[in-house]
Amino acid sequence: MNQPTQWPEEPDPPQYPTEPAYPQAEQPSVPPQYYPTPPPYPHAEPYPAAPPYPQAEQPLAAPQYPAPPQYPAAPPQYPAPPQYPQAEPLLPPPAYPVQSPFQPPDAPSAPAVPPPAAPPDQSLETDKLAFSTGRIHMAAHQRGADRTAIGVLLLRIPNFVCSLIVVYVLAGFLPTFLTYVVLIAWLASGALVFHRPTERFFARYLLNLRYPTRQELDWLNPIWREVTTRAGIEGSTYDLWIEDSADLNAYAAAGHIVGVTHYSMTTLPPAELAGVLAHELGHHTGGHAWSGLLGLWYSLPGRFAWQALRKVTYFAVLLAQSFFCLGAAVIIIAAAIVISAAVTFWPLLLVLLAPYLLAAVGRRAELRADLKAAELGFAQVMIQVLTKMHGEELEAQRQVGAKAMQQPSLASKLLSSHPDYHTRLRQLEAFLPQTS
Incomplete structure (x- = not known):
């Protein structure tokens, strides 16, 4: 029999080296053993106790007032008040004579035929002035500008433009800087209307006025004070001036001038002189005086150029x-x-029509001044003064001749600065007491 083949024995598997001994992980540290309760910290020292503050004083108890007395049911009978003496008047009226102490100049002879005028009311005394004795009430507005004053300024605008052109043309010959200086100075010169020293120069050398003497002031001041008292105006704001003239006239000029002729001061009774001054005061309070002079001043360069x-x-x-x-x-x-x-x-063209329009506004200003005098109680005396003035005008016409007695032309009527006598008379008669 065949023997089985003997296979060689398999060799033993190789012996691999053992794995290296890796270092062992460190054992976690054992947590420290904390006290079961935090250690007791020392306590802060206690603050000293607050000092005892004094207690607020207790408010005093309200005093016990006695009960009000029991008044009798019926009021007692008081004696009548004593009669006190009356207070002395603030402005005692001086005892003025009917005629002024001055010797009047030779007055024109009285007209042969009285002028056609309404007969004066004989029950009213126009030669005696009743002075105010009560309390003085000052007006809130001492002066202003009525429609006639504003109308004068508006009608003077064409003249102002012409004058501005004339001043600019004349100043154009100067260097540019001086040209504007001249224009600004001319525009600012209108403020001299209210400058007292300039007004005095204007009154003395252009209007031929003079300061009143002490005797004249003693005569005029009480009358002027009475007029301003009735109007509630500060009389010392205005200056009284005298014109050595034989005309029955007075006028207001600039911002503070009230002029009266020597003839008016010496011939008119106190009441009539007060009426004349009240008329001039109406021109000032209405702004007629300063507006007229201001318009005239700014129209002078144009007037001079027109005359040239x-x-x-x-x-x-x-x-x-x-x-x-x-x-x-x-x-x-x-x-x-x-x-x-x-x-x-x-x-x-307005420059050609301006004289007629200005004359119409001037007549309206005169009627407003008459109205102011009538409101102050001088309607009757103003009628007397206007009658005297009208009589003197008729007498002067008779002395000139028959030609002067002719009716004035239409142009002269339109250029007249004062209304006719009968127009002013009709306005003043409305303030007279009605007679049955």
């Missing part, structure tokens, strides 16, 4: 009369210049 132009034209016409053709040419050229200027600058 008229004289140059007059001499040119005289020179051209020697040559007929030359004269005709000058007239045609002048007419063309005037027409072209009127068409181009149509507002200049």
Whole structure:
């Protein structure tokens, strides 16, 4: 038999080296053994106790007032108050005579025929002035500008524009800086209307006025004080001036001037003189005096330029009369210049109409001043004064001749600055007491 094949024995598997001994992980540290309770901390030292503050004083108890007395049911009978003496008047009326202490100048002779006027009320005494003796009440507004004053300023605008052009043309010859200085100075010069030193210069050298003497002031001051007292106006605001004239007249000018003629002061009784001064005060309180002077001042350069132009034209016409053709040419050229200027600058036409409009506004201002005097209680005395003035005018016309007795022309009526006598008379008669 065949023997089985003997296979060699398999060799033993190789012996692999054992794994290296890795270091063992460190054992976790044992947590420390904490105290079961936190250790006791030392206590903070106690703060000292607050000092005892004094207790607030207890409020005093309200005093026990006695019970009110029992008044009798019926009021007691008091004796009548004593009669106190009356207070002395603030402005005791001086005992003025009917006629002033001055010797009047030679007055014009009385008219042969009395002027046509309403007979005065004989029950009213126009030669004695009743002075106020009560309390003085001052007006809230001492002065203002009524419609007539504003109208004068508006009507002077064309003249102002012409004057501004004239001043600008004349100042144009100066350096530019001086040109504007001259214009600003001319525009600011209107404030001199209210400048007292300038007013005194204006009154003395342009209006030919003078300061009153002490005797004249003793006569005028009480009358003027009575007028301003009735109006509630501070009388010391205005200055009284005297004009050495034989006319029956007075006027208001600038911002503080009240002028009266020597003849009016010496011939008019106190009441009539007070009426005249009240009329002038009405011009001041209404703004007529300062507005008229302000408009006139700003129109002076234009007036001077117009007068110079008229004289140059007059001499040119005289020179051209020697040559007929030359004269005709000058007239045609002048007419063309005037027409072209009127068409181009149509507002200049207002300059031609301004005198008539200003005269109409001036007549309205006179009526307003009469109204102011009548409101102060001088209606009757104003009628007396106007009657005297009207009589003197008629007498002067008779002395001139019959030609002067003719009716004035329409142009003279339109250019008159004062209304006619009968217009002023009718307005004042409305303030007289009605007679049955």
